[in-house]
Amino acid sequence: MARIIEITDLSAPELAPYAGLTHAQLRSRREPERGVIIVESAKAVSCALDAGLRPLSLLMERRQLAAFAGQLEARCGDVPVYTADREVLAGLTGYALTRGVLCAMARPALPDLEAVCRGRRRVAVLEGLADPSNVGAVFRCAAALGMDAVLVSPTCCDPFYRRAIRVSMGTVFQVPWAPTGPWPGPALARLRALGFQCAALALDEAAIPVDDPALAGAERLALLLGSEGDGLSPAAVSCCEHTVRIPMAHGVDSLNVAAAAAVAFWQLRSREP
Numbered sequence: 001m002a003r004i005i006e007i008t009d010l011s012a013p014e015l016a017p018y019a020g021l022t023h024a025q026l027r028s029r030r031e032p033e034r035g036v037i038i039v040e041s042a043k044a045v046s047c048a049l050d051a052g053l054r055p056l057s058l059l060m061e062r063r064q065l066a067a068f069a070g071q072l073e074a075r076c077g078d079v080p081v082y083t084a085d086r087e088v089l090a091g092l093t094g095y096a097l098t099r100g101v102l103c104a105m106a107r108p109a110l111p112d113l114e115a116v117c118r119g120r121r122r123v124a125v126l127e128g129l130a131d132p133s134n135v136g137a138v139f140r141c142a143a144a145l146g147m148d149a150v151l152v153s154p155t156c157c158d159p160f161y162r163r164a165i166r167v168s169m170g171t172v173f174q175v176p177w178a179p180t181g182p183w184p185g186p187a188l189a190r191l192r193a194l195g196f197q198c199a200a201l202a203l204d205e206a207a208i209p210v211d212d213p214a215l216a217g218a219e220r221l222a223l224l225l226g227s228e229g230d231g232l233s234p235a236a237v238s239c240c241e242h243t244v245r246i247p248m249a250h251g252v253d254s255l256n257v258a259a260a261a262a263v264a265f266w267q268l269r270s271r272e273p
Contacts, residue, residue: 004065007084010092015082017104018059019092023161027107035107040166042068045103046075047170054106055079059093061086061100068101107160113151113187116178117194120148121220121270125180125191125198127236128155128227129257135159136167137258138225143171145262146269150177151187151222184236188222196220199242201264202232203254207245210267215242223264225257 010019017036027035036056039048042064049055058081060068065083084092086100093102117123124147129135135157142150152159159165159172180187188198197218201210208214215221224240226232231254237243246255246263255263 003078003080005080005082007082007088007092010088014057014080015059015092017057018082018102019094023158027158027160036104037107037160037165038162039103039105039170040101040162041170042071042101044165044168044170044173045101046071047173048103048105048165049075051108051173053108053173056104056106057082058104059083059089059102061089064100102162111176111178113178113181113190114194116149116151116176117191117196122147122265122268123149123151123191123196123220123222124261124265125151125153125187125222125224126156127153127183127224127232128230129157129225131228132157132161132164133167134228134257135161136164136169136172138261139164139168139171139175139177141258141262141265143168143175145265147175147223147265148270150175151180152177153180153183153187155183155227184233184239188236188239191222194220196222197242198222198224198240199244199268200224200226200232200237200240201244201246201260202226202237203245204237204243207243210244210246210264212244215244215268216271221268223261223268225261225264228257 039045055076057079060081060083062083062085124142159177165172199221224232224236246260
């Protein structure tokens with residue numbers, strides 16, 4: 001049975017994951033098996049539980065307790081549920097809880113590139129995306145539009161960042177993902193060894209349009225998307241078999257990375273017989 005605990009001391013050490021620890025501290029790079037992630041919103045928490053993540057505690061507005069009482073007991077066992085009014089929780093976390101629910105969960109171990117990509121047909125590869133909202137939006141597009149997996153370069157925002165999880169609507173727990181490892185040459189060579197052609201979405205006069213038949217016909221395709229400001233690095237583009245553009249009208253040169261991802265994922269999704 002869930003243990004409901006009224007918050008009386010904002011400095012209590014058990015509340016540190018929600019207030020006192022930075023994302024880097026939560027991540028625990030030296031001991032990833034001891035890392036913690038903060039999942040925001042009931043939907044995202046449900047997705048994480050479906051994926052087998054282990055809840056450590058919850059932070060919840062008092063008015064949300066009745067709605068989640070059944071789910072808490074059925075799915076979270078006796079984990080502590082810290083509660084108070086919305087204003088008190090905002091004072092603790094430093095922001096208003098968008099959906100009234102936060103859950104601290106044990107950070108899951110990540111598979112490697114080969115484990116995630118072997119046997120897949122369509123993979124998204126993210127380089128240098130710094131905005132967690134964009135990372136979350138790309139994951140949501142990947143889940144909705146047929147990507148089998150996502151790879152994340154070392155310079156990309158962590159998909160388990162709180163805001164990335166929330167914007168993704170929990171799809172970071174549904175779409176298999178892994179870090180690329182050394183980037184870009186070694187990682188893309190590993191993809192080629194698995195049978196993937198690599199396609200860089202980039203502004204280049206020599207780029208082929210996203211609806212080119214050569215792309216749609218590829219048995220295995222990895223789609224590379226670059227940072228919000230500069231796009232893909234020249235080093236990453238030079239490692240790809242294809243450079244791809246989305247044709248634009250009215251003199252517009254590019255789209256937001258999440259919008260570009262949606263267009264490319266839909267156009268180049270796997271069309272199995």
